[in-house]
Amino acid sequence: MTTTSALVLLLAPRINETGLQLRTAAGRRGLRAYTATSWQAPPELLDTSVHIYGGPLFGDAVGREFGLGLLEPAADWLTRLPLDLTGRRVSRITLAEARRLRHPAFVKPPVDKVFAARVYPDGVALPGPELLDGDTPALVSEVVRFAVEYRLFVLDGEVRAGSRYAIDDDLSVAPLDQAPDGQAADALAFAGDVLAASSAAAPLPSAVVVDIGRTGDGSWAVVEANAAWASGGYAADPDAVLDVVLRSGGPAAQLPAADRPFLRELPDVVR
Known part of the structure; x- marks a missing residue:
């Protein structure tokens, strides 16, 4: 269990039930919890060891300024x-390829939720090229x-x-x-x-x-x-969840070398 009071848990502005639970769990172990008031890095925290909990948009908005290493599984994991663990065949293709499907399939974006993850009756029902580029990655699996x-x-x-x-x-x-x-x-x-x-x-x-x-x-x-x-x-137990969250969304400099391949690519944010 992480117990140092030097850490700050930064929560996204639109705090959800898990965020509220993590804020309480952080307080029990002496961590400072801070709920952001906007989709920007709070300047008063820039010299502290920040860990975050929030969605991908929040991670992208504050990640670079705080030097965060945001861990996520590989898109093709x-x-x-x-097959005996997945229970169905899963492939990673482009959205353009998925649009050519002529049978029902479960289709989802590998990482961010750029389109709805669900069973589509065929590829025609997927978002069209006027909404998403054809080279957008997609995971396609049997239903x-x-x-x-x-x-x-x-x-x-x-x-x-x-x-x-x-x-x-x-x-x-x-x-x-x-x-x-x-x-x-x-x-x-x-x-x-x-x-x-x-x-x-x-x-x-x-x-x-x-x-x-x-x-x-x-x-x-x-x-x-x-x-x-x-x-x-x-x-899930919030105290145990907090331990996992702190590792997954904290300073990049503190991560073991084995985690480097799993770092989310963070954009430059123009203020």
Whole structure:
């Protein structure tokens, strides 16, 4: 657990429920929590060790000024996992290629939410070239129905916190340890397989969120991986979530060398 009072947790202006929980958790351990009042780096914090929690737009807005190293999984991470972990074939193609699909497929942007992630009846239903360039990357996968889905916060290859977040595609939030019929143990066992595979063929950053689910036929499959500094915690333990968030969205100079390939490319911001 990170306990130094020299850290500042900077929260995005549009603070969500997880942000409120993290602010409380930070206060319990003596960290200063600061909610930004605009989409700019607060000048009074520029000489402090800042860690952030907020969406990609907030990370891009303040990241360079604070020298942040924002960790996110590789855009093609899902495509590099074996089929027995994904439960469906996943490919990374361009949006122009995806528009030529003539069958239903689940299509999502690999990183930022530049278009809606959902099942499209065919490629014609995707955003057209008047909205998004054809070279926009897209992840395309076979359609799989998840009966239940869990979010896991991972630090140094270990699950530190988890929460159920959906049942049959509907929001349904509950702590992981309250899952019925040994489902929590099964989820953690499957997560162990995923993290073991990730340490070899499909590496992940040291702090990350991994979503997994049980499909309609009772098997387990990976849903996706996301940046912890921009992910909702649902009913996961806020103190454990905070540990993962602090690593995932803090000063770049403090990150281990193994995390360098997972740094988000931050834009120059003109004031």
